[in-house]
Structure formats: C-alpha cells, structure tokens
Amino acid sequence: MTGFVPPSGRQYILLLLLLCGFGVVLFRLVTLQVWQAAELSLKADRQHRKTVSLEGARGTIVDRTGKVLAMNVEVPSAFGVPTTLESPTKTARVLAPVLHVRSDELERKLRQARNFVWLARKLDPEQGRRLERLSLDGVGVVMEGRRFYPKGPFLSHVLGFAGMDGEGLEGIEHRYESYLRGEKRMMVLQRDALGRSVFPSNLTERSPTPGHNLALTIDxxxxxxxxxxxxxxxxxxxxxxxxxxxxxxxxxxxxxxxxxxxFDPNVVSNLSPDRWRxxxxxxxxxxxxxxxxxxxxxxxxxxxxxxxxxxxxxxxxxxxxxxxxxxxxxxxxxxxxxxxxxxxxxxxxxxxxxxxxxxxxxxxxxxxxxxxxxxxxxxxxxxxxxxxxxxxxxxxxxxxxxxxxxxxxxxxxxxxxxxxxxxxxxxxxxxxxxxxxxxxxxxxxxxxxxxxxxxxxxxxxxxxxxxxxxxxxxxxxxxxxxxxxxxxxxxxxxxxxxxxxxxxxxxxxxxxxxxxxxxxxxxxxxxxxxxxxxxxxxxxxxxxxxxxxxxxxxxxxxxxxxxxxxxxxx
Amino acid sequence: MKILAVLLGLCLVFVFVWERVDMVRVGYQIERLKRDKTALERQRDELRVQFSTLSASGRIARVATKELGMGLPQQGQVILVQFRPGNTQPVAVADAVPVEVRVAKNDLLARRY
Missing domain, CATH: 3.40.710.10 (DD-peptidase/beta-lactamase superfamily)
Structure with a gap:
C-alpha cells in the first residue's frame, strides 16, 4: 500500500505553469467576452451580415393579345475593386476583349483609389459567363435588371425606353413609371466564413415586389x-x-x-432626342x-x-x-x-x-x-x-x-x-x-x-x-x-x-x-x-x-x- | 435516478446541437434552391425574350417572303366568306373578279418535324 507522496519541486513548477496558462486563457476570455464584447460583436455582425439593395424587376408591357413588347431580364454587370489589384494594366488588357471596352479606358478606371468601380454594365449573358471563367482577382460580376425590347424598333415611339438605372425616360415607360417600377428594398443576409449567404436574418423578410404589368390597346x-x-x-x-x-x-x-x-429603344445612347420624339x-x-x-x-x-x-x-x-x-x-x-x-x-x-x-x-x-x-x-x-x-x-x-x-x-x-x-x-x-x-x-x-x-x-x-x-x-x-x-x-x-x-x-x-x-x-x-x-x-x-x-x-x-x-x- | 437525469440532460444537449446544425444545413439548402430558382427564372425570361423576338410579325414576314418565297396578297385577293345559315343560293355578281384560291399543303413542316 502506498501513502501520500508530497509533490516534488518539478511538479509544483508544472502545476504553476498550467495555472498560469489557464489564467492567461481566462484573462483573454474575460477580455473578449466581457470587456470587448460590444465592440467585437459589432465587428462580427459586419463580417457575417451583408446588406444588399435589391430592386424588384420592372413590369412587363404586352400588346392587347398578350405579346411581349418590353420586359426585364437579369444580365451581368462587371465591377472592379481597384484597391486590391496588383497590376491594373494587365487586368485591363485581359478584360478589354471580353467587355468590348478599350483597355486604356478600363485601366483608367482600375487605377482610381476606390473600393468599387463599374467596368461595364448590363452585358450580354455570354460576356458574363466568359468573365466568370476568367476569375480575375479584384473583378466581379453582379446581376442587374436590363430592359429589353424584343421586337427592336417596333412601336418604339409609343413604348419609349428606360434608362441604365431602370427609370422610364420616354413614352409609356415614362408615363407609367409609378406602376412599372419595381419596389426597392434593403435586405440583410447572413454570410458564412466563405462568404456564402445562409439565409436572411429575419425569415419573414420577403423579396422586393416586381412592378405592375401593362396591357396595351395596341395590336x-x-x-x-x-x-x-x-x-x-x-x-x-x-x-x-x-x-x-x-x-x-x-x-x-x-x-x-x-x-x-x-428607332431601336435597345440602343438609344447615340440618337438625338428628335429621333425618339x-x-x-x-x-x-x-x-x-x-x-x-x-x-x-x-x-x-x-x-x-x-x-x-x-x-x-x-x-x-x-x-x-x-x-x-x-x-x-x-x-x-x-x-x-x-x-x-x-x-x-x-x-x-x-x-x-x-x-x-x-x-x-x-x-x-x-x-x-x-x-x-x-x-x-x-x-x-x-x-x-x-x-x-x-x-x-x-x-x-x-x-x-x-x-x-x-x-x-x-x-x-x-x-x-x-x-x-x-x-x-x-x-x-x-x-x-x-x-x-x-x-x-x-x-x-x-x-x-x-x-x-x-x-x-x-x-x-x-x-x-x-x-x-x-x-x-x-x-x-x-x-x-x-x-x-x-x-x-x-x-x-x-x-x-x-x-x-x-x-x-x-x-x-x-x-x-x-x-x-x-x-x-x-x-x-x-x-x-x-x-x-x-x-x-x-x-x-x-x-x-x-x-x-x-x-x-x-x-x-x-x-x-x-x-x-x-x-x-x- | 442521477444517471437518468444525466442522460436526459445529454439528450437535451444533443437535440439542441442537432437542431442548430440542421438549421444551418436547411439554410444552405434554401439558399441553393433560391439560386436554382433565380437561374430558372432568368432562363425563362431569356426564353420569353427570344420567343418574342422570333415571333415578331416583321421577322415572320421577312422569312415568309425572303426564305419561303411567299408574297402578300394583292388588293382584292383576300375575301372573307360570310356564311349565312339557311341561305344556300349562291349570289351571282356580273362584274365580280374571279379569284383563284390555293390551299397550302404542310408537307414541308410534316417532314421536318
């Protein structure tokens, strides 16, 4: 039978070290969870939550038999984050043939001391796919609603057209703006460590409502x-x-x-107002x-x-x-x-x-x-x-x-x-x-x-x-x-x-x-x-x-x- | 009794952890389905635009005249025949222009599709 053996000097030292270690951990824990709790939880929220501005699609315009004359389609827009780029010149050179924008113009945008710049908006879906395949650092793609007039110049003077930001500028698009425009809403999304959205912080939150649809008397x-x-x-x-x-x-x-x-309402930027009157x-x-x-x-x-x-x-x-x-x-x-x-x-x-x-x-x-x-x-x-x-x-x-x-x-x-x-x-x-x-x-x-x-x-x-x-x-x-x-x-x-x-x-x-x-x-x-x-x-x-x-x-x-x-x- | 309490406690902890994990899993699933839905909606919209473009009267007329060799009927060639039940007697008009009526056969379409 063995009796109680008093700890040796080494064991005391080991115990002391362990206690010190636990003490450090405990101190750090109290610092993080108590003293810095408010500040850190705010930081975490910023990292985990993402506030995005979402806009409901613009309403569709159809003729009196239901044929589509104007509607919204989601298309890719390219943006850049200049502050994260190592070589704006190289990036611009790679992007130019995909975006159909001159490389010197892209470079000028990418050299700005900003966190976000639009490189090209409302591209064709194929351009977006090519851009995603390139997977360039500091260049991203977001989807935006683009107004399409599938029949080209057909009924152009009556339909009018919508601008780059989706606001009606001429014709029915302008006159019925309050009905056609989709609801604009800020939404908070939860993100995981990889940046993927999990689900809205408020599950009752609904997506922004699209605009109303118009039926015309036009045949x-x-x-x-x-x-x-x-x-x-x-x-x-x-x-x-x-x-x-x-x-x-x-x-x-x-x-x-x-x-x-x-005139073709899909391409109005080069036309004088006289053409669309x-x-x-x-x-x-x-x-x-x-x-x-x-x-x-x-x-x-x-x-x-x-x-x-x-x-x-x-x-x-x-x-x-x-x-x-x-x-x-x-x-x-x-x-x-x-x-x-x-x-x-x-x-x-x-x-x-x-x-x-x-x-x-x-x-x-x-x-x-x-x-x-x-x-x-x-x-x-x-x-x-x-x-x-x-x-x-x-x-x-x-x-x-x-x-x-x-x-x-x-x-x-x-x-x-x-x-x-x-x-x-x-x-x-x-x-x-x-x-x-x-x-x-x-x-x-x-x-x-x-x-x-x-x-x-x-x-x-x-x-x-x-x-x-x-x-x-x-x-x-x-x-x-x-x-x-x-x-x-x-x-x-x-x-x-x-x-x-x-x-x-x-x-x-x-x-x-x-x-x-x-x-x-x-x-x-x-x-x-x-x-x-x-x-x-x-x-x-x-x-x-x-x-x-x-x-x-x-x-x-x-x-x-x-x-x-x-x-x-x- | 104590063992039972400990087991119950462990069960509760397990249920709580399982619920949290499953919520995250379902959350990812919801997000994936949302992405799929968005992609399908996008595809539907693109197809609607394509359909609208292809079914435009201008395009159909162009294909009919340029590719299929069809032509617009000349003035007076389109005649709407009004059927009046009970009236079986043909109406003869001395100066009416005789019009040839041809019926198109859909052989081409039947072969192709």
Whole structure:
C-alpha cells in the first residue's frame, strides 16, 4: 500500500505553469467576452451580415393579345475593386476583349483609389459567363435588371425606353413609371466564413415586389401593318417623315401608332432626342383640307348650309382681305357636298364666312382642337388655336381651309373619329389594363366620352359627304374594295421660316377617314411630311389608308357586304 | 435516478446541437434552391425574350417572303366568306373578279418535324 507522496519541486513548477496558462486563457476570455464584447460583436455582425439593395424587376408591357413588347431580364454587370489589384494594366488588357471596352479606358478606371468601380454594365449573358471563367482577382460580376425590347424598333415611339438605372425616360415607360417600377428594398443576409449567404436574418423578410404589368390597346399585327405601309410610303415619296394612327372610333382605343423613321429603344445612347420624339402627339402641322370636314360639320350643325345648298366656285379664284384664294381647278356651281368632295377652297371659305368666327371657333374647340386629347402618353402638344380676339381679317377664311391653325395627328384623328362615332368625341388611350405581378387585375381602363361635338344626324350626313370624297372626289385612292370608306384628303403648304410665307415646294399631305362608313371599326390618319414629286394627300397618303385598311379589316375579320364570286382551283 | 437525469440532460444537449446544425444545413439548402430558382427564372425570361423576338410579325414576314418565297396578297385577293345559315343560293355578281384560291399543303413542316 502506498501513502501520500508530497509533490516534488518539478511538479509544483508544472502545476504553476498550467495555472498560469489557464489564467492567461481566462484573462483573454474575460477580455473578449466581457470587456470587448460590444465592440467585437459589432465587428462580427459586419463580417457575417451583408446588406444588399435589391430592386424588384420592372413590369412587363404586352400588346392587347398578350405579346411581349418590353420586359426585364437579369444580365451581368462587371465591377472592379481597384484597391486590391496588383497590376491594373494587365487586368485591363485581359478584360478589354471580353467587355468590348478599350483597355486604356478600363485601366483608367482600375487605377482610381476606390473600393468599387463599374467596368461595364448590363452585358450580354455570354460576356458574363466568359468573365466568370476568367476569375480575375479584384473583378466581379453582379446581376442587374436590363430592359429589353424584343421586337427592336417596333412601336418604339409609343413604348419609349428606360434608362441604365431602370427609370422610364420616354413614352409609356415614362408615363407609367409609378406602376412599372419595381419596389426597392434593403435586405440583410447572413454570410458564412466563405462568404456564402445562409439565409436572411429575419425569415419573414420577403423579396422586393416586381412592378405592375401593362396591357396595351395596341395590336401587334395592326401595328406591324401600319409601320410597314407607312415606311414604304415615306421611302417611295422620299419624304422627311410620316405618321399614322389607327383608332377604334367607338372607344378611342389606339390600335396602332407609327412614326417613320423609327428607332431601336435597345440602343438609344447615340440618337438625338428628335429621333425618339413621338410626332403623332407633339408636332403640330397645318392640316389643310382635312379640316374642311370639321368646318363642314359645324356648318351643317348650325344649319348654315345643307348638303344640296349650291355654292358658286368663282372659277377657282377668290380674294379675301387682299389675299387671293385658289382652287386646284376652275369650279363653277357646286353643291355643298361637292365643295367638300372636290376640296374647293373657295366653297369652304364662303361657308366658313357664313358660319362666322365665333361659331367656327366654338366647333373647333368642341372637336378638341387647341387642347390636349389627354391621351395617356407624355409630351402631348395642344396644337395652336388662337382665341377669336387674336384672329385677323382673313383668319376665318384661312382656318376654313386648314391654315392659321396647328393640329397634331392625334387631335385630327380624334376629331374624324368623332364623326364616325355619331358625333361623340372620345378620349384616345393606349393602356387598357394594369395587372399585379401575380396577374390580378388592378385597373381596367374604360372608354371615356369627352363631349358631343355635333348631333348624330349631322355626323351621319357628314359620313355620306365624306364617302363622296372617296367615290367621286379627291380621295379615290383611299378606296378599299368591298367597303364603304369615308374620309378627307389634305395637302398643306408648309411655312418657310426664311421668308415667313408659304413654301411652294414643301408640303404636308394627309388623309383622315374611317371604314366601314356604315359601321365604323377603324378611324385612321396618315400624315406624310415633305413628300417629293407628286405631293398630294390623294396620291401620297390616301393609298396608305387603303392598304392598311384592307389588311386590318381582313385581320379583324370584318367582312365586306358586297358579294363576290369565287373560281376555286384546288 | 442521477444517471437518468444525466442522460436526459445529454439528450437535451444533443437535440439542441442537432437542431442548430440542421438549421444551418436547411439554410444552405434554401439558399441553393433560391439560386436554382433565380437561374430558372432568368432562363425563362431569356426564353420569353427570344420567343418574342422570333415571333415578331416583321421577322415572320421577312422569312415568309425572303426564305419561303411567299408574297402578300394583292388588293382584292383576300375575301372573307360570310356564311349565312339557311341561305344556300349562291349570289351571282356580273362584274365580280374571279379569284383563284390555293390551299397550302404542310408537307414541308410534316417532314421536318
């Protein structure tokens, strides 16, 4: 049996060392856990938690049949951390061919004394993949939402475009910014030692909500037909530009709105604002004879004339307030209906003078001239309609033939659509529905009546007169086989800014009308700016009306009332 | 009794540790699934853009005219036939233009797909 052996000197030393060791550990533990606890836990939080700014995707824009016109796709953006780079020159040289950016430009960015610089944003997915394969130190990739317009220049002036940071800058993108923009939210993520995110510190935290989706009244097929035919006409006439609008006259819904030349909203950085301006809403022009339809409706409504009232054409020449008014042919006695059908300036001036300045002005306002149509697109102009006080001695005469007044294409087509719609002026609109990202209907836009411009009886009489323009008058080339077409041609001289007088070589030609005249489904306007050669509304704009009308009616399944025989060969 | 208490204590510790470990594991799993979801959503969006680009009327018209040799019908060649039940008598119009109607056969598409 062994008794208690007192520890030796060595063992005491060993025990002492162990106690010292434990004491150091204990001291360090107290230092870390008690004295420096607050500071260190803050540091740990900083390392483990990552606050990221997330933005919900911008809403999608579709046409009335659900075809995608604009949507967001996540694409890679490249960034650099210059402070961690050993050789900015080498890195820039490797990156340049992948990012398609000059290496000296990249080097300049990478030499900045900053922790973060954008190298190239919103790249193609393939560029992002190549960049990730390179796995360069101090260079990273983050995903950002990029706006895509998959159909390129299609409907560009209506859609507008969004900027680099996803904010709507033009067109619908700008007008409906508050609906389209996704929610912006800061989120806290937990990271592990390798920097991987574990899960949000607050499990109830939800991802930022995407923006709302818009459905337009525009129909992709009708818009395509309109753009194609307008572009062909502009090229054929060697014109400066062209505009065309197709409306449903019963509701004011815009089925197509085209401006030529178009632009690609995916690549706008090199374009001047003039290219993306929606001239259908912004640019006022003197309408010329198309305005005679409005003046005629006013004269009929006020019973100043009737369709068979005889008017003397003065053999195509008449002087008003020291200004000679000409007709394109020497006309004698005409019925009032013929005045409009043959587009007699003399006859229109005489009727306008019978109507008088106050009544003429009142009806122009009733048809929406001199005021915005309140279409849901930005940048709309009000045109130019002076108050009666500002009218001169020959203003009634000038305005009766569409001079001394500025109208926008959307105003003109709305006015002509009012005649098609039994005299009721509708508000034109392009967005029909707004839906949440989950597809829930938030808002459905209903057709909105602005006012009654003239009685339904007057509107029906005007339809008969305007049908005569196509069957027996200046608008013969607007005819569509199998359909009754009503409309009015217009050929207006442009003001020469150098001389201050009307140019003899620069014109705006137009045709505004509706079809089928007996049950209107389409109201359309074609405006061709500065066509060369045979520059008449009846020869340049009317054929476009006919071609678009025929194809769109066929597409919509609107059948002709006239029977035909078929010789089948199968 | 003491042994039972110790075992119970150990069990509780084990459950607590297991729960923490499993939470981390599930957390990683959630994150991986989230990444997969994001990647699939991205792919879906890219395909939607591609579909929209390929189905554009302008492109279809270009392929039809340039590659397949098709052409737009000329004015008056498109006729909508309205069927009125009960009216079996053909309507004869003296000056109507005879129109040839051809039916396209889908042999090419059938062979290819």
């Amino acid at each position: 992709e097929v009708i818009q395509y037909i309109t753009e194609r035919e307008l572009e062909d006409a502009v090229i054929r006439a060697q014109a400066k530009s062209g505009t065309m609008i197709v409306l449903d006259p019963r509701t004011g819904a815009v089925l197509a709105m085209a401006v030529s030349p178009r 929606n001239k259908a809403l912004t640019d006022a022009y003197e309408p010329g004879s198309t305005l005679k339809a409005v003046m005629a409706a006013a004269a009929l409504e006020e019973r100043v004339v009737r369709p068979n009232t005889m008017v003397f054409g003065e053999h195509g020449r008449m002087t008003v307030a020291n200004t000679v008014i000409h007709d394109h042919e020497k006309l004698g006695w005409l019925s009032f209906a013929q005045v409009i059908q043959k587009s007699s300036n003399v006859g229109a001036v005489k009727t306008g003078m019978l109507l008088g300045e106050h009544r003429l002005h009142r009806y122009l306002q009733a048809f929406g001239f001199g005021q915005r149509t309140e279409i849901d697109l930005p940048g709309e102009g009000a045109g130019l309609l002076k108050s009666v006080k500002g009218w001169g001695r020959r203003s009634v005469a000038s305005i009766s033939i569409g001079q001394e007044i500025g109208v926008t294409p959307i105003q003109m087509v709305s006015a002509i659509a009012a005649l098609a719609n039994e005299g009721v002026l509708m508000r034109p609109y392009v967005v029909s529905e707004i839906r949440s990202p989950e597809g829930q209907l938030l808002k459905r836009v209903s057709p909105q009546v602005r006012r009654r411009a003239v009685s339904s009886e007057t509107a029906r009489t005007m339809t008969q007169i305007l049908e005569g323009v196509v069957t027996d008058g200046t608008g013969a080339k607007a005819a569509i086989p199998g359909f009754r077409v009503a409309g009015k041609t217009g050929t207006a001289q442009k003001l020469d800014p150098r001389t201050g007088s009307y140019s003899v070589s620069r014109f705006v030609t137009s045709f505004a009308g509706y079809v089928p005249a007996d049950n209107p489904r389409l109201a359309m306007i074609v405006v061709i700016d500065e066509p060369q050669g045979d520059a008449w509304g009846g020869t340049v704009a009317a054929p476009v009306f006919s071609r678009v009308g025929e194809q769109v009616l066929s597409y919509l399944g609107v059948g002709s009332n006239e029977p035909v025989t078929l010789a089948m060969s199968l």
